[in-house]
Amino acid sequence: MRRRLSRPNRKPTRTLLGVATTMLAVLACTTVPAGPASAADAPYDVLVFSKTAGFRHDAIPVGIQTIQQLGAANSFTVTATEDANTFNTSNLAQYEAVVFLNTTGDVLNSTQQSAFESYIRGGKGYVGVHSAADTEYDWSFYGNLVGAYFSSHPAIQQANVKVTDRGHAATAHLPQTWTRTDEWYNFRTNPRSTAKVLATLDESSYSGGGMGADHPHVWCKTYEGGRSFYTGAGHTQASYSDSAFRAHLLGGIRYAAGRSKADCRPESGYSTLYNGSTTGWSQAGPGSFSNSDATLTSTGGMGLYWYNAKQFSSYSLKLDWRIPGDDNSGVFIGFPSSTDPQSAIDNGYEIQIDATDTSDRTTGSVYGFKSADLAARDAALNAPGEWNSYELLVEGERLRVYLNGVLVNDFTNTDPVRSLAGYIGIQNHGSGDDASFRNIRIKEIGGTDPNPPTNTTIQAEAFSAQSGVTVVSKASAVGGALMGYLDPGDWAAYNGQNLTGVTSLRARIASGGAGGTLQVRSGSQTGTVLGTATISNTGGWENYAEVSAALSGVPSGTQNLYLTVAGSGSGLYDVDEFTLLRTTPGGSGTGPIVGLAGKCLEIDGGATADGSQAQISTCTGSARQTWTVNGQTLRALGKCLDVNGAGTANGTKIQLWTCTGGAAQNWAPQSDGTLRNPSSGKCLDVSNNSSADGQNVHLWSCTSGAANQKWTLP
The missing domain is CATH 2.60.120.560 (Exo-inulinase; domain 1)
Structure with missing residues (x-):
């Protein structure tokens, strides 16, 4: 016995090619093996679907051939087709996974879509390769399944892929930094809140990235009983002769087919x-x-x-x-x-x-x-x-x-x-x-949900459906475009949003018109109003402001979210982006506290003396901007955010002070995004509504909808 320790509808501008493509030279599989699974899988069948209704990738033939070679070496058979009629219930039943190989555009009709939905709900798997994310923009089920839609891409070039999860079969063999050449996609939304991100793109290693420091490239998820794996790689023919990419593709197929298990639950905050x-x-x-x-x-x-x-x-x-x-x-x-x-x-x-x-x-x-x-x-x-x-x-x-x-x-x-x-x-x-x-x-976790959804920021122009709105290119907008020319009755839908824990919405808007209201609804454009943000003239179409709406009666889980426009006249306002905010009063977390214009709350100069001034500045991730929510206290640099002298007058200084447990150091996050000092009944406010670096914060009467009183906690 052992004792042991034991942007929407904006497609890339390309020349469309015919469906018929000349087959390239056969890849020499023996010289670039992907490597078989550690143990032989029980045999299974895979359908490879490569129909295109938009740009056609010249890598499709070699991609099909590669998957066939992988199947021959790893216990699965491959059927390749561009016939959408194969998407019927009886035919799909024979396959454990379906690979959407560089599909583009609308490739299935409503009957075929229904059959595929039933297939996934029956516990089967989906693999999306590269432009699978440039497919079926008006089919919300597919958008949720793939995880994110294509937005744009720069020229083909070398980049560094940061492999953040090396426990999945698709990434276990990869180095932490995988340097390769491909076409690098920017996506309309970040899939992190609904999927496990396995690899990201290092935007500092190439030109043309559009998602910032968190740029997902590979992810997996479970969805309505089925399994989904997506890789942004696979544009070039050369990809399919790369042994690391071949093994990556094989691992994704094995996961989707249920032959390799993985934890694909969303993850954040570790x-x-x-x-x-x-x-x-x-x-x-x-x-x-x-x-x-x-x-x-x-x-x-x-x-x-x-x-x-x-x-x-x-x-x-x-x-x-x-x-x-x-x-x-x-x-x-x-x-x-x-x-x-x-x-x-x-x-x-x-x-x-x-x-x-x-x-x-x-x-x-x-x-x-x-x-x-x-x-x-x-x-x-x-x-x-x-x-x-x-x-x-x-x-x-x-x-x-x-x-x-x-x-x-x-x-x-x-x-x-x-x-x-x-x-x-x-x-x-x-x-x-x-x-x-x-x-x-x-x-x-301090007894709270260990995997809470994070705040979700959505580009307003990345809608799933709309009526009356127009996508406007504007250099001053986040991502270079916004949703504009808004009139009463216009609406935009954002399908498949995780609304669990959402308590408010914050939007970046501009108005040189009459302004109006922005209504937040669920289910449909005439569904229940969850909240309303009031929008005033901001002084011009290039002048941006933030507005907020406290939300109530928000349904949990994945829902279709609608923004509807109300007011009088025409050309009321533009919406650049909006954020679904989740607050957890009395919760715990460590990181930045983000406020007006995306600036971070910090202690001036990183000083630690009692009385050091609190202010906002461009976010850097430094210690003076790193806060820990501990009950109703906000702590940085070993001390607490404090109301000077426990004062109650407007303009009272907000400072750093030795933690005492007193009322001057209590801060209660509200559902409208404000941080309220319960003793005074007043809010943490950016003075003069100025977003300049070094702008002081102070205590002020709480003003509903004021952007300079809205804060996002870690």
């Missing part, structure tokens, strides 16, 4: 404990971990590699792990500080990694205390040699274990001697028991 750097980690007991390619691999033992920089109580811990065969390891939580690995055995809990052991000592079990749900575990587990992911969700003394996104254990500690709070570590069990770990990250 802090890295290990992703190549071992700062804060130390070895307890014999053996060690090697550190190469941002991967920790066990050697010898029995020992424990533990993160000694901090203890954790309520949190979500995520990591990726891999064992090559019948090996043994585990993740330990809730143990005290010690250089003796036996302390973790005696005082903490091990979440086991060893699929061959007894039920209370197998993968997903709390070792020696509670077995995993073996049926759920077996359905979620990848074969030896492949990466798996764990989420260990600790809320007080309750632990839930998720394997590749599937709940496999729900355990509550009742032992007064032990606790789930403490340090965390990974086990090196002994010689021959090999285990590797990647991307260890944590989110302290």
